[in-house]
Amino acid sequence: MLDDDAARLQARGYRLTGPRRVIIAALRDAGRYCTASQLYERLRGRSVGLASVYRTLELLADLGLAERRAEAGGEGSFLYCSPRHHHHVVCTGCGTVREIDACPGDDLARAVERETDFRIDRHKLDFYGVCAGCRTTG
Amino acid sequence: MLDDDAARLQARGYRLTGPRRVIIAALRDAGRYCTASQLYERLRGRSVGLASVYRTLELLADLGLAERRAEAGGEGSFLYCSPRHHHHVVCTGCGTVREIDACPGDDLARAVERETDFRIDRHKLDFYGVCAGCRTTG
DNA sequence: AGTCGCATTGACATCGATTCTCAATACGCA
DNA sequence: TGCGTATTGAGAATCGATGTCAATGCGACT
Secondary structure: HHHHHHHHHHOOOOOOHHHHHHHHHHHHHHHHOOHOOOOOOOOOOOOOOOHHHHHHHHHHHOOOOOOEEHHHHHHHHEEOOOOOOOOOEEOOOOOOEEEOOOOOOHHHHHHHHHHHHHHEEEEEEEEEEEEEEHHHHH | OOOHHHHHHOOOOOOOOHHHHHHHHHHHHOOOEEEEEHHHHHHOOOOOOOHHHHHHHHHHHHHHHHHEEEEOOOEEEEEEEOOOEEEEEEOOOOOOOEEEOOHHHHHHHHHHHHHHHHHEEEEEHHHHHHOOHHHHHH
């Protein structure tokens, strides 16, 4: 787990416990959306309870270190991500997710404000495609 | 319910039943994300079963006429939307959602392809802000 | 390094959303 | 209008997510 994450946890008064270290590391290393039970499986033998996985994922989402998504089957899944503004590219082949800097920017947000008379605060953008590895592998 | 929706259902071999008409109309008129039980409540007295609400929402999502989202509390919610390419503006005050034409376009997608070596197929963009009504109402 | 308070944990109970089951119904076609 | 079959409603069953609680261990303060 990154020092930055540890600092972020403790800045909010949370303790840096063993289970949290392990869960966060597993989510970060996965590099894709994971469900609580997937992480729980991956951590078998490390004596981490399923409830702690849920609690930690919830905590990360609250800290801005993870993003929650709706699974097709209704199961919730989480993606580790950095707290700065960024967007994602998701490989529809293998599920890998990468953060990107590309951003539509304020110009488009202002255009939307003119079109709708909303005051825009933030936006969320995801790209879907096929990564280099999945293209060559077939 | 719109004729276009009916055509789309039947083009895929699905029957245009009473419950489906009612559920689709309710979702469309809501103009925001709705959970199955919210729609079920709204249809009390019309003898529509909860299971049918779930089944119809699933069907709409499959037909591209509804978009699924993860609720904070884990409950799934659906938004009626048109099958053409579009994006959304969500009011963080009242929950109203409007479709917009504004789009980052292919230029940004190509920039992402250069940055990541992914082959981009599609993207999804949501704006969040406050609508005119919620600004004046406070 | 030792002690102590309290946040956190694991195991299991519980809750609640979603799906399954199945006989009854009604849509769409001839 | 009649028939075959997809669809329905009701309730059971499933399974993801959260609550409970005594035991544990993090970290602040000596």
